[in-house]
Amino acid sequence: xxxxDSPLFRPVSIGKLTLPGRLIKTATAxxxxxxxxxxxPELLQFYIPIAQGGTPLIITGNxxxxxxxxxxxxxxxxxxxxxxxxxxxxxxxxxxxGARMFAQINHCGxxxxxxxxxxxxxxxxxxxxxxxxxxxxxxxSLSEIERVIANYASAAWRxxxxxxxxxxxxxxxGYLMSQFLTPHTNRRTDRYGGSFDQRLSMLRDVFxxxxxxxxxxxxxxxxxxxxxxxxxxxxxxTPDLVRIxxxxxxxxxxxxxxxxxxxxxxxxxxxxxxxxxLRNMTQGGMRYLPFVRRWGFRIFWPVLALLFDLLWPRRxxxxxxxARQFRRKLSxxxxxxxxxxxxxxxxxxxxxxxxDIVSAGRPFLADPLFYRHIxxxxxxxxCLDCNACIGHLGAQPADCYHPTVRAQKDxxxxxxx
Numbered sequence: 471x472x473x474x475d476s477p478l479f480r481p482v483s484i485g486k487l488t489l490p491g492r493l494i495k496t497a498t499a500x501x502x503x504x505x506x507x508x509x510x511p512e513l514l515q516f517y518i519p520i521a522q523g524g525t526p527l528i529i530t531g532n533x534x535x536x537x538x539x540x541x542x543x544x545x546x547x548x549x550x551x552x553x554x555x556x557x558x559x560x561x562x563x564x565x566x567x568g569a570r571m572f573a574q575i576n577h578c579g580x581x582x583x584x585x586x587x588x589x590x591x592x593x594x595x596x597x598x599x600x601x602x603x604x605x606x607x608x609x610x611s612l613s614e615i616e617r618v619i620a621n622y623a624s625a626a627w628r629x630x631x632x633x634x635x636x637x638x639x640x641x642x643x644g645y646l647m648s649q650f651l652t653p654h655t656n657r658r659t660d661r662y663g664g665s666f667d668q669r670l671s672m673l674r675d676v677f678x679x680x681x682x683x684x685x686x687x688x689x690x691x692x693x694x695x696x697x698x699x700x701x702x703x704x705x706x707x708t709p710d711l712v713r714i715x716x717x718x719x720x721x722x723x724x725x726x727x728x729x730x731x732x733x734x735x736x737x738x739x740x741x742x743x744x745x746x747x748l749r750n751m752t753q754g755g756m757r758y759l760p761f762v763r764r765w766g767f768r769i770f771w772p773v774l775a776l777l778f779d780l781l782w783p784r785r786x787x788x789x790x791x792x793a794r795q796f797r798r799k800l801s802x803x804x805x806x807x808x809x810x811x812x813x814x815x816x817x818x819x820x821x822x823x824x825x826d827i828v829s830a831g832r833p834f835l836a837d838p839l840f841y842r843h844i845x846x847x848x849x850x851x852x853c854l855d856c857n858a859c860i861g862h863l864g865a866q867p868a869d870c871y872h873p874t875v876r877a878q879k880d881x882x883x884x885x886x887x
Contacts, residue, residue: 477820478813479845482827484527484803485689485724487570487635489827492820493841494527495520496727496807496829497574497638497693498859499542500868507534507547509556512867514563519838519883521567524845528569529727529829530560531868532576532640535625536618539577539646540587542755542864548575548625548632557632565633572636572691573629575622579646580607580655581733586758586864595649595656595663595672602733604760615662615672618646623679626690636689636724639676643739644732647673648695651714652732653704666710670717677721691725691805692718696792699735708792712799719802727805727829728793737778740832741785741809742855744778746871750861784855786815790824797825805829811853813844835859836870836879839886851878 479491502513520528533548534540540547547553557573564571578587580594583603592600593614594607610618626637641647649655650672656663662671680690694715698705706714715726731738737747748771756767767774782788789808797804806825810816816828833840836853843850851870858871870876 476813476817478817478828482803484636484691486687487689489526489570491524491526491841491845492827493525493810493816493844494805494827494829495525495529495834496831497529497531497640498831498835498868499531499863500546501542501544501862501864502867503544503546505544507540507545507549508553509546509560513546514560516868517560517571518563518567519886520834521564521569522886523839523842525569525834525841527572527635528564529572529638530574532574532645533625533629535575535577536621538589538593539579539618539621540589541576541578541582541645542587544867545587548573548628549621551628554628554632557629557634561633561635570635572638572689573626573632573634574638574640574693575625575629576640577618577621577646579649580605581644583755583758586755594646596658598655598657600733604763609658612660612662619672619675619679622676623683626680627683630684630688636691637680637684638691638693638727639673639680640693641673642693642695642727642729644698644734647676648698648732652698652700652706654698654700666713670714673714673718674721677718677723681722689724690722691727692723693727693729696728696730696789696796699731699738703734705732708795711792712796715796716799719800723802725803725805725827726796726800727807728789728796728825729807730789730792737782737857738788739808740855740857740860741782741788742857743784744775744782744857745772747857747861748772748775748778750858750865750871754862754865785809786811787819787824790819793825794823797823803827807831809855811855813847816844832857832859835868836872836875837882838879839882851875851882
C-alpha cells in the first residue's frame with residue numbers, strides 16, 4: 471500500500487490543528503534538561519532528528535508545572551517565566567523541520583522517590599502509600615489544590631508563549647491527576663473526593679483554568695488510562711474511564727490518548743522483556759528506595775524479570791481493546807499508544823476503527839527517523855522491546871540502550887549529519 475492510500479498517512483485534526491499523518495511521537499521522559507529544568511543543547515539534539523524524520527506531532531516528556539511536582543532529576547520544567555526562552559528554542563528547532571509539538575504538563579503527586587527528585591516530601595489526593603516506592607504522601611489541602619490548579623494554567627500559558635502547538639494534560643499512569651480520579655488513591659470527603667463527579671473535579675478544574683489562560687483555539691488533549699489495572703484495589707475500570715473521557719470531551723478537550731496502569735500495576739504500560747530494564751533500574755532511581763525495598767529489589771530483580779516477561783510479553787497494540795471502547799463513545803480523536811512497531815499493525819488499528827491516531831515512544835528512541843521509514847517502507851534501526859531504555863529513565867538520558875540497535879542508530883545519525 472502506497473503512503474497516499476494508507477489510512478496512516480491521511481490528515482487528521484486535533485481541534486483546529488490539522489496533521490498530515492496519524493503516527494505521532496508519544497511522551498517519553500528525556501532526562502536531558504538542566505538540573506533546574508531548563509532546555510539544553512542535549513535536549514534539542516534529542517528532538518531535532520525526530521522532527522527531521524517528518525513526524526507530524528511530537529509530544530514532549532512530562533514537564534513539571536511546579537517544583538513540588540517534579541518526578542526525577544534533569545526533568546524539563548515550565549514552572550517559571552524564565553523557562554520560556556529555552557522552551558521557545560525547542561519549539562523553533564522542531565518547527566524548522568515542519569513538525570508540530572505539544573507540551574505534556576504534569577505533577578507527579580505520590581509517584582516519586584523524594585530523595586531522587588530532590589524533594590522533601592510527596593503530596594497527593596490522599597495520604598495513601600505508594601507500594602512500589604514506599605512513598606507516603608501528604609494529603610493536599612484545599613488551598614494547595616487551588617495553587618496546583620493555578621500552576622497547571624500558568625505552565626500551559628508559558629508553553630503557548632514558547633510556541634508549542636498545544637498541551638497534553640497527563641492524567642494517566644498514576645500521576646497526580648490520575649490519583650484524584652482513582653478511588654484507591656483518592657479517599658477525600660470534601661468536594662474533590664467521594665462520588666464520581668467529585669473525583670473528576672480536580673481534572674475538570676485544571677482543564678477549565680488552562681482553557682481560560684490559553685484561549686478557545688489552543689489544542690488541549692488528555693492522556694488517560696484505559697484501565698487502572700490495580701487488582702485487589704479500588705482502581706478504575708474501562709467503563710468509568712470512558713465516562714471521564716466523555717465528560718472531558720463535553721468540557722472541550724480536543725483528543726484523548728489511551729495508556730494503562732499505575733506504578734503499582736507493574737509494567738503493563740510497556741511490553742517485551744525486562745531483564746535489561748530491571749537490572750538498569752538497580753543503578754537508577756531504585757538506589758534511593760527505602761533500605762528494605764532497595765535491597766529486596768537488588769536481590770530479586772531477576773525473578774521479577776522472569777515474571778514480567780510472562781505477564782507482559784511483546785505485543786503490538788496492547789491498549790487497542792481499551793481505545794476501541796473510547797472511540798465508540800467519543801467524537802474527538804482517540805490516540806492509542808502501546809507497542810506499535812509495524813506499518814501493518816498501525817494501519818489495521820485505524821482501518822478497524824480501534825483508534826484515530828497511533829502513538830509510539832520506544833521505536834523513536836531506537837530510530838528517530840521512524841516515521842519516515844514507516845512511510846516509505848524503508849528499513850531502519852528496529853526497537854527490540856528489550857526495555858533497557860525504560861530502566862534508565864530518570865537516571866540517564868533517554869536513548870536506545872540495546873548495544874546492536876544503538877550502534878545502528880548512531881551510524882544512521884552520523885550519515886544524517
